[in-house]
Amino acid sequence: xxxxxxxxxxxxxxxxxxxxxxxxxxxxxxxxxxxxxxxxxxxxxxxxxxxxxxxxxxxxxxxxxxxxxxxxxxxxxxxxxxxxxxxxxxxxxxxxxxxxxxxxxxxxxxxxxxxxxxxxxxxxxxxxxxxxxxxxxxxxxxxxxxxxxxxxxxxxxxxxxxxxxxxxxxxxxxxxxxxxxxxxxxxxxxxxxxxxxxxxxxxxxxxxxxxxxxxxxxxxxxxxxxxxxxxxxxxxxxxxxxxxxxxxxxxxxxxxxxxxxxxxxxxxxxxxxxxxxxxxxxxxxxxxxxxxxxxxxxxxxxxxxxxxxxxxxxxxxxxxxxxxxxxxxxxxxxxxxxxxxxxxxxxxxxxxxxxxxxxxxxxxxxxxxxxxxxxxxxxxxxxxxxxxxxxxxxxxxxxxxxxxxx
Ligand SMILES: NC(=O)c1ccc[n+]([C@@H]2O[C@H](COP(=O)([O-])OP(=O)(O)OC[C@H]3O[C@@H](n4cnc5c(N)ncnc54)[C@H](OP(=O)(O)O)[C@@H]3O)[C@@H](O)[C@H]2O)c1
Numbered sequence: 001x002x003x004x005x006x007x008x009x010x011x012x013x014x015x016x017x018x019x020x021x022x023x024x025x026x027x028x029x030x031x032x033x034x035x036x037x038x039x040x041x042x043x044x045x046x047x048x049x050x051x052x053x054x055x056x057x058x059x060x061x062x063x064x065x066x067x068x069x070x071x072x073x074x075x076x077x078x079x080x081x082x083x084x085x086x087x088x089x090x091x092x093x094x095x096x097x098x099x100x101x102x103x104x105x106x107x108x109x110x111x112x113x114x115x116x117x118x119x120x121x122x123x124x125x126x127x128x129x130x131x132x133x134x135x136x137x138x139x140x141x142x143x144x145x146x147x148x149x150x151x152x153x154x155x156x157x158x159x160x161x162x163x164x165x166x167x168x169x170x171x172x173x174x175x176x177x178x179x180x181x182x183x184x185x186x187x188x189x190x191x192x193x194x195x196x197x198x199x200x201x202x203x204x205x206x207x208x209x210x211x212x213x214x215x216x217x218x219x220x221x222x223x224x225x226x227x228x229x230x231x232x233x234x235x236x237x238x239x240x241x242x243x244x245x246x247x248x249x250x251x252x253x254x255x256x257x258x259x260x261x262x263x264x265x266x267x268x269x270x271x272x273x274x275x276x277x278x279x280x281x282x283x284x285x286x287x288x289x290x291x292x293x294x295x296x297x298x299x300x301x302x303x304x305x306x307x308x309x310x311x312x313x314x315x316x317x318x319x320x321x322x323x324x325x326x327x328x329x330x331x332x333x334x335x336x337x338x339x340x341x342x343x344x345x346x347x348x349x350x351x352x353x354x355x356x357x358x359x360x361x362x363x364x365x366x367x368x369x370x371x372x373x374x375x376x377x378x379x380x381x382x383x384x385x386x387x388x389x390x391x392x393x394x395x396x397x398x399x400x401x402x403x404x405x406x
Contacts, residue, residue, distance in 0.1 A: 001126075002101055002126060002129045003039065005035060005039035006035065006039070006071060006073055006101045006126075006129065007129065007130065009033040009035055009041065009071075009073040009101075010033070010073050010075070010101065010103055010129050010130045010134070011130065011133075012031075012033055012041075012044065013031035013032055013033045013044070013055075013073050013074065013075050013103075013134075014031060014075050014103070014130060014133055014134050014137055015031070016031035016032075016033070016044060016045070016046040016055070017029040017030050017031035017046055017047075017055070017075045017076075017134070017137055017138070018031075018137055019031075019046050019048065020046050020047050020048055020049070021189045022188045022189035022190065022191075022220070022222075022278075023048060023049045023050070023220055024047050024048070024049060024050055024141075025050060025141070025191045025275055025276065025277045025278065026050065026275040026276075026277055027047060027050050027141075028047075028076055028138050028141040028142070028145075029046070029047060029075075029137060029138055029141070030046060030047045030054065030055040030074065030075050030076045030138075031044075031045070031046045031047075031055050031074070031075045032044065032045050032046070032054075032055035032056045032058070032059040032072060032073065032074045032075070033059060033072075033073045034059045034060060034062070034063040034066075034067050034070055034071070034072055034073075034097075035070050035071040035073065036063070036066045036067070036069075036070045037068075037069040037070055037098070039071070042062070042063040042066035042067065042070065043059040043060060043061070043062035043063025043064075043066070043067060044058075044059050044062060045057070045058025045059035045060075045061075045062060046058065050275075054078075054079065054088050055074065055075075056072060056074060056078055056088040056091055056092060057088065057091055059072070060072075060091055060092070060095050063095075067095040067096065067097060068095065068096035069096060069097075069098045070096075070097060070098065070099075071097065071098065071099040071100070071101060072092055072097050072099075072100045072101070073100075073101045073129075074100065074101070074102050074103070075103045075104065075134040075137070075138070076102070076103065076104050076106055076134070076138065077102050077104065077105050077106040077114045077115055077127070078092060078100065078102075078114040078115075078118070079106070079114055080113055080114045080116075080117045087114075087117075088114070089114050089117040089118055089121075092118065092123070093118070093121045093123065097123060098123065098124065099123065099124040099125070099126070100115075100118050100123055100124070100125050100126070101125075101126045101129050102114075102115060102125065102126065102127045102128075102129070103127075103128070103129055103130050103131050103133070103134030103135070104131055104134050104135050104138065104142070105127060107142060107145055107146050108145050115127060139151065140277055140278035141277045141278070143298060144272060144276075144277040144278070145277070148269060148272055149265070149268035149269050149271070149272045149296075150191070150192070150268055150271050150272055150276045150277055150278060150279040151277065151278050151279070151298050151299070152194075152268070152279050152280075152281055152291065152296055152297050152298050152299075153186065153190070153278070153279070153280050153281065153297075153298065153299045153300070153301055154281040154288055154291065154292070154297045154299070154300045154301070155183060155186060155280055155281065155282050155283075155301050155302075155303075156283070156288065156300065156301075156302045156303070156315050157171065157174045157175045157179065157183075157302070157303045157304075157305070158174065158302065158303070158304055158305070158315055159174060159304070159305055159307040159308055159309045159312075160304060160305065160306060160307060160308055161308050161309060161310065162314055162315055163309040163310075163311070163312035163313060163314065164283075164284065164285060164312070164313050164314065164315050165202070165284070165285075165312055165313040166309060166311075166312045166313075167311050167312050169202040169203075169313070170202075170203075171202075171203065171284075171313075172203060174303075174305050174307065175303045175305045175347050176305065176344070176345040176346050176347050177212060177213075177345065178344050178345025178346075178347070179303040179305075179344050179345060179347045179349065180212045181212045182303070182344050182349065183303070184209055184210060184211075184212055184218075186280055186301065187207075187208075187209045187222055187280060188209045188218055188220070188222075189278065190222050190278045190279060190280035191222055191223060191271075191275065191276040191277055191278050191279065192222055192223040192224075192225050192271055192274075192276045192278075192279045192280070193207050193222050193223070193224055193225065193279075193280045193282055194225040194226075194227060194267075194279055194280065194281045194282065194287070195207065195225070195226055195227070195281075195282050195283050195284070195287065196226070196227045196228070196283065196284055196286055196287035197226055197227065197228035197229070197232050197233055198284050198286055198287070199282070199283045199284045199287075200226055200228070200233050200234075200237050200239060201232070201234075202284070204237060204238050205238060205239070205282075206238045206239070206241065206243070207222075207224040207238075207239055207244070207282070208221055208224075208243050208244055209221055209222060209244075217243060221243065221244030221245070222244065222280070223244070223245050223246070223247060223271075223274065223276065224239050224244055224245065224246040224247070225246075225247045225249055225267075225271070225279075226239055226246070226247070226248050226249065227249050227262050227264070227267065227287055228248050228249065228250055228262075229250060229251040229256075229260075229261055229262050230250065230251070231248060231250045231252075233248050247274075249262060249267055249270070250262070254266050254267050254270060259326070259327045261290065261327060264290055264291055264294050264296055265294065265296065268296065281297065284313070285313050285314060285315055285316050285317040286317055286318075286327070286328060287328075288315065288316055288328075289316040289317055289318040289327070289328025289329070289330070290327065290328045292316065292328070292330065292334060292354070293318060293326075293328050293329060293330050293331075295354075295356045297354055298353070298354075299351065299352070299353055299354075300336060300350075300351070300352045300353075300354065301349065301350070301351050302349070302350050302352070303344065303347045303348070303349050304347060304348040304349075304350065305346070305347045306346055306347070306348075316328065316330075318330065332357050334354050334355070334356060334357070335354070335355045335357075336352040336353060336354050336355065337352060337353050337355060338350055338351070338352050339351050339352065339353055
């Protein structure tokens with residue numbers, strides 16, 4: 001059983017892990033705290049970006065000699081594979097660690113069997129400490145790796161009467177500046193942002209991650225994806241401005257479903273191959289209906305403005321084609337469970353998880369989907385201040401997209 005100090009160290013390691021959200025894909029986020037033989041915190045770290053040192057390596061460097069006979073507390077089972085950074089199990093063994101406390105076992109077969117290797121080296125290993133909490137912080141990566149396509153968050157902005165655009169198709173005025181700032185935080189945590197060609201033609205969005213007030217761009221930009229069956233995205237569309245990578249996903253490239261539209265499941269598998277683990281679906285009603293009717297949305301984050309419109313586009317629009325094939329038509333209502341409701345400026349932000357009738361959540365994931373998913377913004381000032389490794393670690397610079405884990 002984990003001691004009180006180990007439990008507290010795990011709580012801190014989970015908070016540290018969240019610093020990596022949005023910059024570690026295709027790797028998971030991960031935090032590590034090293035306790036010395038007297039259970040005092042002597043090292044801590046997190047995985048900041050793909051290709052950079054893993055959490056254990058940062059924490060061991062911080063601890064130095066004090067790690068000998070100590071305990072490593074890690075949010076995810078340490079890797080046992082030789083990637084760009086070498087196996088963390090070897091580093092823990094070489095540092096003379098006596099005990100390793102793990103929250104979540106690694107489902108990724110490429111990472112190897114860290115716990116087994118550690119035990120074989122005579123290290124005491126305890127697994128499952130604060131497992132649910134740590135899994136919630138890594139829900140996108142865990143979900144994506146277990147099933148082979150990215151975790152999809154549908155972001156929608158609507159008026160109180162459920163309108164997502166006016167009759168003239170304009171929508172950018174719906175929510176407040178505070179909500180738009182929040183959306184850019186969500187974009188920063190996603191590896192890809194997906195829209196349909198209808199939104200390109202109506203709004204011509206940039207889809208960059210930026211400061212809403214001064215327009216300055218974040219160092220790391222998410223992949224922009226336009227689902228565009230016939231390749232109708234205009235040459236001068238803002239998504240083609242070169243400020244971030246863009247994929248115009250056409251039917252010819254991705255393939256089509258029975259409705260003749262872009263096969264969304266194939267699209268997501270293609271994104272996974274490109275290293276995308278967390279995707280943000282940003283519109284509009286037709287594409288959102290396509291994703292939901294295929295059971296491909298994992299989480300909904302909605303911003304509801306205290307405005308009434310009376311007319312305009314609803315959140316979802318499905319239609320029946322002349323050949324009888326339904327596009328984005330929900331044959332049964334989809335139940336959702338609210339996991340968080342909060343105010344962002346004057347708007348309500350709700351987070352909800354769909355409970356698809358035909359696709360019950362895998363038992364192993366049920367627990368992970370319910371708790372609130374930690375975000376970078378949740379990390380307390382105290383946690384930031386207490387973390388030595390926050391000083392000098394280039395969280396965003398050098399982030400690279402790789403096809404495989406490291
Ligand atoms: N308030 C909000 O949160 C929000 C967010 C985004 C957009 N909007 C508003 O939404 C409006 C645009 O709506 P929209 O429905 O035309 O845009 P959309 O959903 O972004 O794009 C729809 C298009 O995506 C393409 N598509 C390809 N494969 C698909 C599939 N499997 N399922 C569904 N669609 C597929 C189709 O065009 P092809 O057949 O040519 O491939 C379809 O017409 C604008 O007024 C915009 O302002 C509001």
